[in-house]
Amino acid sequence: MQRILSTQLPARVGGTVRIAGWVHRRRLLKSVAFLIVRDAAGLAQVVVTDAAVRAAVAALPEETVVEVVGTVVANPTAPAGVELTAPTVRPLGPPAVPPPFDLYRPALTATLPTQLDHAPVALRHPTRAAALRVSAAAVAGFRAALDARDFVEIHTPKVVASSTESGANVFALDWFGRPAYLAQSPQFYKQLMVGVFERVYEVGPVFRAEPHDTVRHLAQYISLDVELGFVADHRDVMVVLRDSLAGMLDEVRSRADTALATLGVEVPELPAEIPAVHFTEALRIAGAPADEPDLTPAHERALGQWARAEHGSEFLFVTGYPMAKRPFYTHPDPARPAYSNGFDLLFRGVELVTGGQRLHRYDDYVAALAARGEPLEPYAGYVDAFRHGIPPHGGFAIGLERFVARLIGAANVREVTAFPRDLHRLTP
């Protein structure tokens, strides 16, 4: 008999079926025992009255893998309105050691460190699993939106010869006797690949040896990187970012609908055109002095409130950040060169994505590095490529874990990461 999933039971009332999964919970009452089986799709209730079967179930601790054959009976009080009766229950492995927390409670009560120490079982909790399903759907939507717009997926090296992008905070390793570093971003490679495909994206791990022990820093995270050529300026990039986000939110809504229900989360509406304010205007809205070089978290929160009040939007672009606060490869605003063609996207008053137009002329790179007092040599292989014709281009990067955490309201990015890596954590 073919195994069916718990969600298929309502369509099989009256039939005899085989399900399989984990012992999620047992309730051994006087006259009857209930066995809740959890599979990839959800929960199924099994009603046990036979004494021998009851004894077998009593000997199967939570998380034991079992197979149940029984008759599907409608019961409005059971999960999904059906239950399995007259079952045979067969373990598919030895009795499990129950995890150090109850997976059947609505919320995991163990502390986050305990959950992370026991990730292989903690992730089985429906809320933890749901967050990862949202994550998978978001990435699928990202790719679908870009595939539909003729972007080509690329894979770039995660080990590089020089620690270029931000200098510090890199992991060093020994590469066949040579010093090497884990890549902090695919920034340079995706720019070079604009010279090949015009429009590229990459979904992959990036590594930051940041000694910060915060709720939003991971030493490895998944970066959703986009870069596109033949742009007029950063606004062409903002359109692609908006469409990528739309794809992500749409796919979360459709593919992860059950996960969203488990988490009690609604996906926000994304405006067809996200409101945008220039940095100087943003300072004014936030009530900040006009000579502030950057936005503080408090300013961003004020901007989030303003966007909601003025535009009914959870999202807000801030454009034209001062050049002094952006990476050296940022393209200046030709009309106001102290300001950049760089932008941030705020979601509910917190920065979600950073992007912008990049320099595309070799001489501009040389000048930009010189102006910052940075040597050209570590960047030579990257900068040299701009001698060979790279069109005006720009792009952005979305940190997957931060995106998902903010979308579902998780306080800590570690809640939406299967096996986080940070200052303290290298296992499991």
Next chain:
Amino acid sequence: MQRILSTQLPARVGGTVRIAGWVHRRRLLKSVAFLIVRDAAGLAQVVVTDAAVRAAVAALPEETVVEVVGTVVANPTAPAGVELTAPTVRPLGPPAVPPPFDLYRPALTATLPTQLDHAPVALRHPTRAAALRVSAAAVAGFRAALDARDFVEIHTPKVVASSTESGANVFALDWFGRPAYLAQSPQFYKQLMVGVFERVYEVGPVFRAEPHDTVRHLAQYISLDVELGFVADHRDVMVVLRDSLAGMLDEVRSRADTALATLGVEVPELPAEIPAVHFTEALRIAGAPADEPDLTPAHERALGQWARAEHGSEFLFVTGYPMAKRPFYTHPDPARPAYSNGFDLLFRGVELVTGGQRLHRYDDYVAALAARGEPLEPYAGYVDAFRHGIPPHGGFAIGLERFVARLIGAANVREVTAFPRDLHRLTP
């Protein structure tokens, strides 16, 4: 005027259009000059008769980024039957430094090391770009096939605390003062995630510090990993592998059709059921002694010929490899415990994919490690998870670069990798 791509020109005959791209080639004849512009979609021929425009074109070296506005005229002898006449030509950047090889020739004549040294420009050659498009399509097809079968995409750590899977050939790094290693595969993590989602896949980089300087070894490559639970045995895994490959080949056929034409490659037919022979039978077919512990490349070639002759198939499963030659987590064949429930998939007589059923009981892991004289301790975090209920499961991994190289007939995996990493190469 909105920019259009070269492939859109045939539909715009008679109109005035704007295209943009790279100076692919110039031919300055006596009475006329031809400018070939390359964009992401292909090539466009621009006919220049005006003296001033001709002088401008003469000053624009190959790979300069340009924008051309002109009138679309039908010309059966031009690429795609159309050309642009009466053009204005405007550079979108400074004159390019031409690369050290001609990108306009049908094949790149530079040696592979020279191509790799100049990857940002070499990859612009239509054949190199086509290989990467085939790669992107293959990955998209892999994901689509698995998404359709309720697999969940996961992301696992690329830095791990112990060098477990094969012991040697790991890259060591310093993780905030602690020793750590680049992950050689997501093997353990994907198995643990079977406990969460039943069916998972991952597309991500893996790292092998193999001191081999061969045409098929890379120190970083993309592994397409699959693992699924509630299997009866390895044959359930082989069905999913077959369907994943079908998805990959279908997507290459449909999405990368132009790339296939550029490469002159036809996608092989995949049988609905791939023929399978047991290892002992494979030895007999290959004319090898019955006590051989493994198949040599010559044996595999003989098997490839046999599969083509007997089954008309380019693909052949070999099942039941001796346990002694498979990793410790391999599930034995219950009926013949010296043989495994592991398989290889041969493509045209070369191993393409390895997979199998895994052990799923804690005690079996302890025994398997002891039997191999391996200590339990480095594996403890992994093996312990099997105390908590992991169903019978199995999976496989496809090396993306090897798959693409074999599909398109590339002699060296470096030809299908944008920026390869190996014993000697850490840049660009």
